[in-house]
Amino acid sequence: MAAIENTSAAKPAATRPNWLVRDLVGLAVILAVAAIGYFLFPNNLALLTRILGVALLVLSIDLVTGFCGVATLGHAALFGAGAYASGIAAVHFGITDPLLMVVVGAIGGALAGIVSGAVILRGHGLAQLVLSIAVVHLFHEAANKASAYTGGSDGLSGISPDPIFGMFAFDLWGRTAYGFAVALVAIAFVVLRLITRSPFGMLCRGIKEDPIRIRAMGASVQGTLLKMYVISGAVAGVGGALNAISTQVVGLDSLSFTLSAEALVMLVLGGTGSLYGALIGTVSFMWFEDFVSAANPFHWLTIVGALLIAVVLFAPRGLYGSAQTLLDRFRGDGK
């Protein structure tokens, strides 16, 4: 793990113009994959949109887990907060412009990030994991109780977003929603790329490696992590808002432990500590799950389980991490 991070952390400083090209290539690859997805599965855009919504959640977990070393099984709290914030804004306050709803979702997610960050960052390791579980359950219960606003377990329905820019209505085939989702993910990717490369991002990586040394340097560990939590919350909130806009219903499942755990599994599957890993993990897990559950709706869980075991056995650094290691070894500059 440390070996990869060291190389990727050291490189941009040495060859400055290189990272810009690399990021542009990365962005181009994402857009190209999105376009291929559109043309290959024109009838499955709803699934692709859902994958992108969850991808934002997984990216946001990567920010705190992969870059800062915070273990969390409660990140859906931020995702759900964003979804409910934009859903409630649409249903109860008449804010139905999709762009505004996304902004509201980001704010909701960021606020939830402050709250849960303040709690979760008080512990380390196992304690942290348990705090995050407690937080997501509290969020879930609060939403269940506030059924006047959230619709409780029946879900918050009746969200009908306006056409984007007044031109592109959300249709049955989900083309608009998909385009919207791709745009959001691409923007999020660029922004996160900049953030993780910034001095602030480096500081976070430093904290992950050795918090004591960072503190000795005079930086505030808690403050930095909390900032990252807020950013992460905003990203997750955008994902939640996207979910609320594209499905027009928000359910309690968007605040659930299950979603948190599943998203963490996707991240580890793809490989922590790199944005590509998060994206690859989400796409491969959800696509695989959809594929096997359609093939055998009754007994697909076993096959998903086997996949996870196989990944640990044969690609212990996650799909992306292990592929990268392999590539580096092939090139001969792995060390």
Next chain:
Amino acid sequence: MKKSVLAALAVLALSSAAFADTIKVGVVGPFSGPFAIQGKNFKAGIDAYMALNGSKVGDNDIEIVYRDLPAADPAQSKALAQELVVKEGVQYLAGFYFTPDAMAVTPLLEQANVPLVVMNAATSAIVTKSPLVVRTSFTTWQTSAPMAKVAKERGVKKVITVVSDYGPGIDSENAFKTTFTAEGGEVVDSVRMPLSTNDFSPIMQRVKDSGADAVFAFLPSGPTTLGFVKAYNENGLAKAGVQFLAPGDLTQESDLPALGQAAEGLLTTFHYAVSHDSAENKKFVEAAHKAIGNPAELSFPSVGAYDGMHVIYKMIEATGGKQDAQKAVDAVKGLAWESPRGPVSIDPETRHMTQNIYLREVAKAADGTYYNKEIATFEKQGDPGLAAAK
């Protein structure tokens, strides 16, 4: 790239031309996960109907496409429905165990020109979300309200309600409270407990302390009902003569072997008991047992699915296999038939089932197994929940 667009369009065009002889019905339900047994019952009901009535309507072959939705997850529900409509080209959507999942699909129906036949989800409001929704199951209001009348008739004066703290539980509490108070009874306390409760002893202590003559309970069918019923017995409430009243979710047939003796004598009101005595039901149960494999697993969602298929077959007959959702739904408004659960009809106003609700008691059969024995009938009950919501 252009070529592939053309190809995709061509596939679309071809598949819509192919509708003439195979009509696809998309069924979404919990086929894995914690509610797998209910999904299994959906499939058993559908298989039983097709075994008894053939897999053809007129010249059209009927094909069922199953999609798994293990827990309430509206986003996934919508994605699955969209995929079924757009990719699989289904003309009918059916199934749906949980309310939010059904709710998520309703905005699609008009544009997709597809009717939705709800085979379980039991919140009253679903039918109001789209004119293309028909429901063949029940609502929690419908099955809970008659229990209040039973309580009154049996001389119960003070009741404590104990429900799981989520949509259907609250529906059930309101239904019972409203009806029981209207009948002149008194609800002395209302307890809502978290869905994740495992140990019900403290709740039973509350029941004891309230001094009520009876406890009205609602929990989702499944593992927690076992703990609840056992706690009722073990904490001496049964001995103290506190009656146990509940809608039939608590004593669904697939849970009875586990509940066993603990459940004997419990009173429930519900729309269907596997033991229902009629020729129609005998035929159904025989076919459904064959379909589900293990007879002990057969439970109420199967009959919702069976009748749902009946409605869909009627819709296909009425439209001659052409895709016309409004015409299909109009054709079954007011439709009346003899279901395995008894005489039923689709209310033309609400598109929900009007049906008999039965009072049942858990009894021991000659072979030592337990079953729900129907002891009284409330005829032709509509859904009081919609009126109450207004």
Next chain:
Amino acid sequence: MQTVFSVGIDALAYGMVLFVISIGLSVTMGLMRVVNLAHGAFAMIGGYIASYATQTLGFGYGVAILVAVVGTIIIAIPVERFLYRRIYGAPELTQVLMTIGITFCVIGIANYVFGPTLKTIPLPEALRGPVDLGFRSIAAHKLFAIACGVAVAGALWFLIEKTSFGVKLRASVDNAAMAASLGVRTKIVYAVSFAVAVGLAAFGGIVGAELLPIEPYYALRYMVTFLVVVSVGGAGSIPGALLACLLLGAIDTSGRYLLPEYGEFFFYLAVIAIVCVFPRGLLGRSK
């Protein structure tokens, strides 16, 4: 006063059931440093075997427990050999991925083999029905669970603190390489403690089945509860786990009695408070 006693007894019983089921996880997480999310899956396997042994084969309750514990360990041996051995010492998240994968597989297989219905393990006549305590009645099987909890706690404490195996185990955990060089066969030590943990899981699954019924989704449904209990107590600490179970059982039970509507809030706020005050768990060992 009577009510306080009565609720107290319920709390004690609930806490003890939690203890019996979760203590195996404390062993794997604290002593072997494996975040074993498949703990519930092993408890479930034990429950299924016991149910099969009593219902279909007609064994008595005691025999069924023995058969189930041994059977679960036998099933677990190849799993340990081929899967767990690969993740000892791996990053926590990798362990999470592997053990969730195992859990999914077990759920899928249980659903396929036994079907999705609830399975019960019939109690012997002596444990059925209520026992009169004078001021209230309590289910006999709850008293049995309390007794089992005490017995398990005592036996484990003895095994880890007083036997030579316990010394070897603690040595291997603290420094595997050093222990190995001193002649401790760490692989065997790990395999044996894994077997003990799995056996405890199976035992807990059976004893707790009256409260947490056996069905395919058992493996995931209660996982969070187990994880919370173990971490609050301090992974690896037997007295800590016992204390945590009693404390959380008391909070949960009294919360459900006093304010059932907010029971969930009560429980998780308490967890947050405890973890903030005792970040290593109530009696966790500092590194």
